[in-house]
Amino acid sequence: MFSVLTDNWDLFGQGFWTTIKLFLISGVLSLVIGTLLGTFRVSPVPALRGVGTGYVNVLRNTPLTLVFAFLVFGAPKMSIELPSFFWSAVVALTIYTSAFICEVVRSGINTVPPGQTEAGRAVGMSFVQVLTVIVLPQAFRVVVPPLMSVLIALLKNTTIAAGFSVAEAGAIPAAMSERGENQLLTLTWIAIGFLILIVPLMFLQRWAERRTAVA
Amino acid sequence: MRMRNLVATFGVAALALTAAACGKSEPAAGGGGGGNASDSCGQLHKFTTASGVDVAGSPAFTKAKARGNLVVGVKADQPNLGYKDASGKRCGFDIEIARMVSAGLGLDPDKIEYKEIPSANRETAIAGGEIDYYVGTYSITDKRKKQVSFAGPYFIAGQDLLVRKSDNSMDAGKTALKGKKVCSATGSTPIQRVKDEQLTEASNISEFKTYSECVSQLLDKKTDAVTTDDAILKGYAANAPDDLKVVGKPFSVEKYGIGLPLADKALRTKVNAILEAGEGDGTWKAIYDETLGKSGSDSTPPPLEKY
Numbered sequence: 001m002f003s004v005l006t007d008n009w010d011l012f013g014q015g016f017w018t019t020i021k022l023f024l025i026s027g028v029l030s031l032v033i034g035t036l037l038g039t040f041r042v043s044p045v046p047a048l049r050g051v052g053t054g055y056v057n058v059l060r061n062t063p064l065t066l067v068f069a070f071l072v073f074g075a076p077k078m079s080i081e082l083p084s085f086f087w088s089a090v091v092a093l094t095i096y097t098s099a100f101i102c103e104v105v106r107s108g109i110n111t112v113p114p115g116q117t118e119a120g121r122a123v124g125m126s127f128v129q130v131l132t133v134i135v136l137p138q139a140f141r142v143v144v145p146p147l148m149s150v151l152i153a154l155l156k157n158t159t160i161a162a163g164f165s166v167a168e169a170g171a172i173p174a175a176m177s178e179r180g181e182n183q184l185l186t187l188t189w190i191a192i193g194f195l196i197l198i199v200p201l202m203f204l205q206r207w208a209e210r211r212t213a214v215a
Numbered sequence: 216m217r218m219r220n221l222v223a224t225f226g227v228a229a230l231a232l233t234a235a236a237c238g239k240s241e242p243a244a245g246g247g248g249g250g251n252a253s254d255s256c257g258q259l260h261k262f263t264t265a266s267g268v269d270v271a272g273s274p275a276f277t278k279a280k281a282r283g284n285l286v287v288g289v290k291a292d293q294p295n296l297g298y299k300d301a302s303g304k305r306c307g308f309d310i311e312i313a314r315m316v317s318a319g320l321g322l323d324p325d326k327i328e329y330k331e332i333p334s335a336n337r338e339t340a341i342a343g344g345e346i347d348y349y350v351g352t353y354s355i356t357d358k359r360k361k362q363v364s365f366a367g368p369y370f371i372a373g374q375d376l377l378v379r380k381s382d383n384s385m386d387a388g389k390t391a392l393k394g395k396k397v398c399s400a401t402g403s404t405p406i407q408r409v410k411d412e413q414l415t416e417a418s419n420i421s422e423f424k425t426y427s428e429c430v431s432q433l434l435d436k437k438t439d440a441v442t443t444d445d446a447i448l449k450g451y452a453a454n455a456p457d458d459l460k461v462v463g464k465p466f467s468v469e470k471y472g473i474g475l476p477l478a479d480k481a482l483r484t485k486v487n488a489i490l491e492a493g494e495g496d497g498t499w500k501a502i503y504d505e506t507l508g509k510s511g512s513d514s515t516p517p518p519l520e521k522y
Contacts, residue, residue: 073428076437160402167423170302175402177335180358184339 004176004185011175016193018168022086022158023197024095029153033094034101039131041106052102064160067092072164089161093154100150107146108139127142141212148205152198169193219226224480256298258308259411262314267320268400273481275347276320284326287313288340288349288474292425293332294450294507297351299514308446311502312369312490313350316473319489334403338362338367341474348486349474352444354404355520364479365472368485371517373465374405375445377452379433385440388464389414398419398429398438405443408467426451443471446507453509470517487519 005012042050059067071088075081082088112135120130140147159170167175169190176186223227231350279285288416289309290297297309314324332340337353340346341363352372355365376392385391392414397502399406407415409415420436421438423429429441441448445465475483493499494516503514 042233058480064414073431076435124481137437139482163424165398165401165423170338172399173402174335175407177338178402178407180338180362182357182362183335 001185004181005189008176008181009025011172011179012189012193015167015169016173018086018166019155019158019170020197022089022093022153022161022166022168024160026090027154029094030097030182035136037102038099038105038109038177039136040100042109044127055185056099056102059096059105062096064092064096065163066156067096068160068164074187077166078096085161085165087104089158089164089166093157093161094165096157097150097154100153104143104146105136105139108136108141108143111142111206113139129171144208144212148201152201154192155197155201171177190194219248220345235504255300256304259306260311260498261281262348262498262503264309264318264323265321268319269484270320270481273479274483275476275479275482276345276485279320279322279347283322285317285318285320285322285347286328286345287331288332288337288346288351289313289329290351291431292427293352294454295359295444295509296450298450299331303367306506307450307464308370308502308506309350309352310380311506312355312473313348313494315498315502316348316486316489319492320485327491331489334400337474341476344476348482352447352469352471353474355472359474360522362477363474364483365520366475366483366488367472367519368470368517369490370446370471370514372444372446372469372471374408374467375448375465375470376462377430377433377441377448377459378439379436380456380458380504382439385462386464388462389466392440395419395439396437397440397442398432399442400426401427403443404469406467409442410435430459446471449507470520484521487521 037052037055040048041056043049043052068089071082071092072085075088083089116134116138117130120134125133158168162170162174163170172190173183173186177183263336289305291299293307293309296307297305298307299305310329313327313329317324317327318320330340330346332349332351334351337349337351338359341349347502349363353365355368359365374389376385376388385395389412392409393416395415396404396419397409397415398421399409401424403422403475406422409420410417421429421432423432426441426443426447429438433441434440440462441451445461447465450463452461475486478498479482490499499516509516
């Protein structure tokens with residue numbers, strides 16, 4: 001059982017390293033873009049709200065494979081060039097996950113009592129100040145668990161990139177089969193690999209919940 | 216500051232329209248490489264079903280005999296090898312080999328139940344008894360011999376390059392690959408060979424689920440060569456002879472075998488005997504000429520390995 005892993009360490013190591021890179025880069029980008037979109041959706045400017053709503057409704061209802069297929073096969077025909085398949089995958093994962101993060105952040109913002117915002121405005125704070133100093137810190141405290149769920153979903157979604165020329169963990173079974181390795185053991189090791197990646201996220205969630213808990 | 220009414224603005228409509236447009240352009244892109252409308256299967260070879268066949272001590276045969284037909288694992292997307300046309304008919308060299316074996320086992324080849332098993336699931340499907348045997352560009356390797364057993368080889372292929380017709384820069388074969396973009400199926404042996412022998416730079420390699428997607432990339436000039444066994448490449452070249460060609464400098468030896476359950480020695484002996492008879496009486500040559508032979512290159516039956 002262990003030989004399946006140790007004999008093919010090159011494949012597993014490289015595959016999971018690519019998975020981690022995909023996850024970290026698109027995770028950070030999605031958090032930034034998702035939060036930005038979340039603020040769009042509650043902003044006083046109707047045009048911004050429209051962009052936010054449109055984006056979320058389109059991306060949340062488009063299968064991720066289709067987003068990938070568009071970026072890899074469709075975009076080049078429209079002369080949209082991305083530097084490599086890896087970056088196509090990052091873009092696909094980011095624009096898809098941002099829609100979900102946006103909604104999580106928005107639900108957090110909605111938990112902040114309107115009196116707080118009004119008080120902020122009353123002491124002369126700007127919209128951006130109210131948002132970053134008063135609203136978002138409280139909103140994030142509430143959304144730690146759902147946010148982590150979205151990130152865990154992102155981690156698992158990275159495996160779709162295997163079909164679009166990114167050699168990450170999802171591409172390991174195909175290569176292992178060509179090497180004549182047992183598929184069941186290969187899949188077991190991949191499952192264990194994902195567990196190892198997800199467990200720290202769970203600890204991070206608990207730590208963040210404790211850290212931000214209201215006494 | 217709170218979320219007010221849902222604003223169904225123009226933004227939504229505009230984005231939705233863009234998305235619809237994307238959806239339309241995508242299938243055209245995906246189908247560009249593989250699917251010519253004229254790809255349909257013609258007449259299949261006629262086999263005489265043997266009578267009174269018994270394979271003593273073969274569990275797979277006993278099960279198939281009781282069922283009245285064979286269940287055979289195949290591929291469906293390889294023109295002239297294992298192919299299923301738009302009407303659902305199957306044809307190609309591998310299909311004919313599967314039918315020849317069925318006839319030799321005394322079971323009507325027209326009653327074969329085909330199952331499309333992707334490469335990665337072949338061992339599991341054979342070991343789990345999901346299929347009786349597998350015929351689909353299945354290379355005999357020592358590692359695989361530990362999980363399944365092989366009858367054959369019934370064909371010898373070699374890794375080659377498919378390039379655009381106008382491109383003569385890779386005529387020398389694998390040595391000319393340096394600096395060129397190469398595409399093949401995800402994790403496949405050919406692409407692993409390109410990596411191991413460093414035939415080109417890692418950043419020039421792309422891997423997709425199917426060869427058709429690679430062929431699409433080749434036609435779009437996103438890659439310069441598609442690499443895998445020449446048998447598979449010739450099938451694509453035959454579909455687009457004005458745009459594509461096979462370089463014709465094979466740089467590996469792939470022995471295609473029929474995958475059988477590991478413990479079923481009796482069935483393997485019998486299938487080997489059927490292959491040997493077919494090679495001897497000219498059947499092999501006939502089905503080759505009707506399928507892969509149409510590409511213009513000749514071939515002879517390989518010697519069997521009765522291990």
